[in-house]
Amino acid sequence: MSQQAQWDSSVAFIFAMIGAAVGLGNIWRFSYVLYSNGGGSFFIPYFIAIAIMGIPFLILEYGVGFSFKESFSKIMQKIKPKFEIIAWILVLFVFIVVIYYMVILSWDLVYLLSSFTFSWGTDAAAYFTQTVGGSSNLSNAGFLLLPTTVCVLLLWIVLWFISHKNVDEGIGKVSKILIPALFVIMGIIVIYALTLPGASIGIDTLLTPKWEMLLNINIWLAAFAQIIFSLSMGQAIALTYASYLPENSKLIDNVLIVVASNSAFEIFTAFGVFSILGYMSATAGTPMVQLITEGTGLIFVVFPMIFNIMGPIGRVLAPMLFLAILFAGITSALGFFEPMLSSTSAKLGWSRKKTATVLSVIGCVFSLILTTGISSYLVGIIDSFVNQFGILLLIGIQCIIFAWFYGVEHFIPALNQYSTFKVGKTWKFIIKYLLPIVLIIMWAIGIVKLFSSAESFEIMVDLIIIIAVMAFAFILTKIKPSGE
Structure with missing residues (x-):
């Protein structure tokens, strides 16, 4: 059974792919990674990582999806029936990403609604821990953070509403609206921030190069990790989206457009973030070092503090920022949801609507469990484990399967046929030898870091995830496909 779904044009596909790539990591992670890994000198490992990992691997994913035109689980099964379980392990890990990603988005939605009245008050940190994201105090696990709980329900309804439609009607249309809107909003915020x-204090702090740091392996690992997370590499998203492409698609050109858009967005945004931090430093006399943080601390604690002292313009910028994060997050969540949706639908022979409904209900229930008083603590544990342990390992395994078991040369004719840029021996060498080695080294270092500092509660959560993923992957593999 070949999938009937198709994008009506490359434009819908490109916007959907940019939407999947441009997410929360671009807005709140990149500027911190850039600053803490050598400032301006970080651009050297960053662009090398794009050239030897980001672009080659995305080209591979597009080639695989486009050539097979099947769901990820069916592709793996066709290469070798025993590999089907690997596909299910990956799509289940990516489904877990949707589950906690929707919780982070719900924090953002709470802040978007709060930004009209600045109801976070003068103590932004207390507002986050008491009302929105909770803390790491396990005794708080017994109650729900109601604003977050309500927003999780709303966002899952939105995700279901878009996902249950055909890809072009749902994801395609929404991406064509939200991605240009996101770029415009961030453009306004950043250009204003620069004035x-x-x-200039912020920009200098961000870009001052520390050349000696280039000799530190951790800087290079940080660059490769940023590219993997930023481009949503190896999570079967690009592969699934590419399987819906029409025949005469310029695959390699599309990869270059998506990668360039993603990098331009995160670099541009970093200038805005650090300009605003520089403003806070100059106005409130707070040293830059005290303001710089990543992730939720930056967006939900530092930024509300800054909006508080900005006066009337803060009242305009605050809703714009939280709206931009919401748009970036929704298009990414759609991307994370699609591999599980496509694989389950193909395996069980269910309609897209039925599969989206069942998975949305399951996903929503688990997201609600993450809205207790330890919400942000749990999300942090799951996020680092799923990415460092699960997805990184599975990207390496995919590289080996597509390159060695199937043969990467099979994809070259389809990739080159309509594309302006072509791939050949260098690309083959990168996929077969260079990438698996880099990924396995990164995985090993990540695992050592992850477990050397983990507390017993974190290890317990990690074990639950492994057992659940393995059990469901085994069941889904054993189920006889529809029509057999």
């Missing part, structure tokens, strides 16, 4: 007094 703020003190902006």
Whole structure:
């Protein structure tokens, strides 16, 4: 059974792919990674990582999806029946990403609604822990953070509403609206931020190169990790989206457009983030070092503090920022949801609507469990484990399967047929030898880091995830496909 779904044009596909790539990591992670890994000198490992990992692996994913035109689980089964379980392990890990990603998005939605009245008050940190994200105090696990719980329900309804439609009607249409809107909103925020007094302090802090740091392996690992997470590499998203492409698609050109858009967005955004931090430093006299943080601390604690002192313009910028994060997050969540949706639908022979409904209900229930008083603590544990342990390992395994068991040369004719840029021996060498080695080294270092500092509660959560993923992957593999 070949999938009937198809994009109506390359434009819908490109916007959906940019939407899947441009997410929360671009807005709140990249600027911190750039600053803490050598400032301006970080661009050297960053662009090398794009050239030897980001672009080659995405080209591979597009080639695989486009050539097979099947769901990820069916592709793996066709290469070798025993590999089907690997596909299910990966799509289940990516489904877990949707589950906690929707919780982070619900924090953002709470802040978007709060930004009209600044109801976070003067103590932004207390507002986050008490009302929105909770803390690491396990005794708080017994109650729900109601604003977050309600927003999780709303967002799952939105995700279901878009996903249950055909890809072009749902994801395609929404991406064509949200991605240009996201770029416009971030454009306005960043250009305004660059005019703020003190902006130059922030930009100098961000870009001052520390050349000696290039000799530190951790800087290079950080660059490769940023590219993997930023481009949503190896999570079967690109592969699934590419399987819906029409015949005469310029695959390699599309990869280059998506990668360039993603990098331009995160670099541009980093200038805005640090300009605003520089403004805070100049206005409130707070040293930059105290303001710089990543992730939720930056967006939900530092930024509300800054909006508080900005006066009337803060009232405009705050809703714009939280709206931009919401748009970036929804299009990414759709991408994370699609591999599980496509694989389950193909395996069980269910309609897209039925599969989306069942998976949305399951996903929503688990997301609600993550809205207790230890919400942000749990999300942090699951996020680092799923990415460092699960997805990184599975990207390496995919590289080996597609390159060695199937043969990467099989994809070259389809990739080159309509593309302006072509791939050949260098690309083959990268996929077969270079990438598996880099990924396995990164995985080993990540695992050592992950478990050397883990507390017993974190290890317990990690074990539950492994057992659940393995059990469900085994069951889904054993189920006889529809029509057999």
